[in-house]
Amino acid sequence: xxGVRAQQKEKTRRLLVDAALNQLSAExxxxxxxxxxxxxxxxxxxxxxxxxxxxxxxxxLTLVDEAGLTLRQLMRQARQRIAKGGSVIxxxxxxxxxxxxxxxxxxxxxxxxxxxTSAAFRAAVIRExxxxxxxxxxxxxxxxxxxAEVAYxxxxxxxxxxxxxxxxxxxxxxxxxxxxxxKQTIQQLRFIARGAAELSxxxxxxxxKR
Amino acid sequence: xxGVRAQQKEKTRRLLVDAALNQLSAExxxxxxxxxxxxxxxxxxxxxxxxxxxxxxxxxLTLVDEAGLTLRQLMRQARQRIAKGGSVIxxxxxxxxxxxxxxxxxxxxxxxxxxxTSAAFRAAVIRExxxxxxxxxxxxxxxxxxxAEVAYxxxxxxxxxxxxxxxxxxxxxxxxxxxxxxKQTIQQLRFIARGAAELSxxxxxxxxKR
DNA sequence: AATTTTAGCTTACACGTGTACACTACTGCT
DNA sequence: AGCAGTAGTGTACACGTGTAAGCTAAAATT
Numbered sequence: 001x002x003g004v005r006a007q008q009k010e011k012t013r014r015l016l017v018d019a020a021l022n023q024l025s026a027e028x029x030x031x032x033x034x035x036x037x038x039x040x041x042x043x044x045x046x047x048x049x050x051x052x053x054x055x056x057x058x059x060x061l062t063l064v065d066e067a068g069l070t071l072r073q074l075m076r077q078a079r080q081r082i083a084k085g086g087s088v089i090x091x092x093x094x095x096x097x098x099x100x101x102x103x104x105x106x107x108x109x110x111x112x113x114x115x116x117t118s119a120a121f122r123a124a125v126i127r128e129x130x131x132x133x134x135x136x137x138x139x140x141x142x143x144x145x146x147x148a149e150v151a152y153x154x155x156x157x158x159x160x161x162x163x164x165x166x167x168x169x170x171x172x173x174x175x176x177x178x179x180x181x182x183k184q185t186i187q188q189l190r191f192i193a194r195g196a197a198e199l200s201x202x203x204x205x206x207x208x209k210r
Numbered sequence: 211x212x213g214v215r216a217q218q219k220e221k222t223r224r225l226l227v228d229a230a231l232n233q234l235s236a237e238x239x240x241x242x243x244x245x246x247x248x249x250x251x252x253x254x255x256x257x258x259x260x261x262x263x264x265x266x267x268x269x270x271l272t273l274v275d276e277a278g279l280t281l282r283q284l285m286r287q288a289r290q291r292i293a294k295g296g297s298v299i300x301x302x303x304x305x306x307x308x309x310x311x312x313x314x315x316x317x318x319x320x321x322x323x324x325x326x327t328s329a330a331f332r333a334a335v336i337r338e339x340x341x342x343x344x345x346x347x348x349x350x351x352x353x354x355x356x357x358a359e360v361a362y363x364x365x366x367x368x369x370x371x372x373x374x375x376x377x378x379x380x381x382x383x384x385x386x387x388x389x390x391x392x393k394q395t396i397q398q399l400r401f402i403a404r405g406a407a408e409l410s411x412x413x414x415x416x417x418x419k420r
Numbered sequence: 421a422a423t424t425t426t427a428g429c430t431t432a433c434a435c436g437t438g439t440a441c442a443c444t445a446c447t448g449c450t
Numbered sequence: 451a452g453c454a455g456t457a458g459t460g461t462a463c464a465c466g467t468g469t470a471a472g473c474t475a476a477a478a479t480t
Binding site for chain 3: 004005008034035036046047050056
């Protein structure tokens with residue numbers, strides 16, 4: 001009942017998850033990790049791995065879930081900053097870029113598995129990104145009073161641009177270059193916002209005519 | 211001097227390249243291919259591989275180069291179609307989507323290696339995509355008379371959106387859904403074009419004032 | 421015609437992999 | 451107190467891997 005056992009199990013499970021995360025880097029993808037390596041890094045015998053996951057795939061999906069969690073925390077953080085005033089786009093991009101800097105490997109995981117060889121992984125990543133997109137879509141519809149379909153297209157395009165910029169940022173060390181990239185990304189998001197706002201207005205005008 | 215030998219060598223080199231390409235699929239990435247598998251598929255003894263490439267990496271870079279070639283052929287094709295009249299954006303997207311359908315695995319290679327674990331691969335892919343972007347940038351500057359910096363930002367955003375759409379298209383079988391995706395992509399590109407044109411005009415106006 | 425080069429072969433080896441199996445020690449339930 | 455369940459261990463095996471070494475036959479060079 002006390003659960004000292006379950007507690008310990010959860011603890012070494014985390015050891016495995018963290019071991020996997022720690023091994024990820026620019027040069028090391030999840031798919032290139034072996035069960036034995038992860039177990040070793042966690043300080044476990046290879047066969048002990050199976051007490052926690054049936055598969056490396058299962059561990060991987062857990063990692064993707066955690067990455068999604070990180071993404072959602074990011075959103076919350078961005079919302080808080082936005083509430084304090086300032087350019088929504090600028091704050092969003094800056095917050096995102098901070099994530100890249102502090103959690104590069106988690107982000108790399110998402111990027112890689114999105115185009116990876118496992119359908120389950122791809123689906124999981126896409127699900128997390130879709131969630132991200134939908135949040136933005138809701139915001140646009142509500143705060144900017146956009147047409148529903150237009151809001152979705154804008155949100156989708158914006159997320160695509162931001163993720164791509166994040167991917168580029170991963171390969172940049174120079175601080176100045178990163179700022180340059182941020183500025184460019186912000187401008188690109190403004191392009192999209194501008195175009196979307198216009199289409200939304202046009203559609204509204206048509207509706208009024210009827 | 212006749213070169214019957216060199217000719218034969220080139221032939222089996224192609225055998226290796228094609229063998230690698232043929233093994234690529236949604237479920238199989240280049241990095242998951244082994245030297246032995248490729249050699250076997252090409253009908254060669256494993257060790258014969260070394261007569262043509264020092265490494266799987268060298269083969270991989272060759273593949274990326276070929277993929278870049280395919281991309282450039284695509285551009286030429288699109289330009290020809292555009293010359294015959296019609297919406298530039300629509301024709302470009304449709305042409306690109308045809309590439310996805312006919313050369314999905316080549317495109318997958320680019321997508322995956324762009325975020326892969328080898329710096330050399332990443333650099334090679336980025337080089338090809340940059341070439342693609344620059345072509346578009348030149349076109350925009352010239353045909354649409356855009357400010358240089360604005361043209362680059364538009365080209366960059368457009369390529370990002372199109373590649374992302376291509377990536378999504380790879381996971382879609384349904385024809386109707388694909389058309390839907392194309393339409394959405396076209397609209398998103400129009401957002402960007404709209405925003406870019408506006409910024410370019412504004413910048414021009416400022417310059418005139420001086 | 422004799423010699424050198426070389427594309428391709430077979431054999432061989434050391435290494436890392438996933439995982440089956442049997443065992444131990446300790447928790448948790450009855 | 452005693453029994454069942456289980457997190458973790460070490461050993462063992464079959465398999466696929468990259469690649470070194472040496473050989474053969476045919477093309478190219480001399």
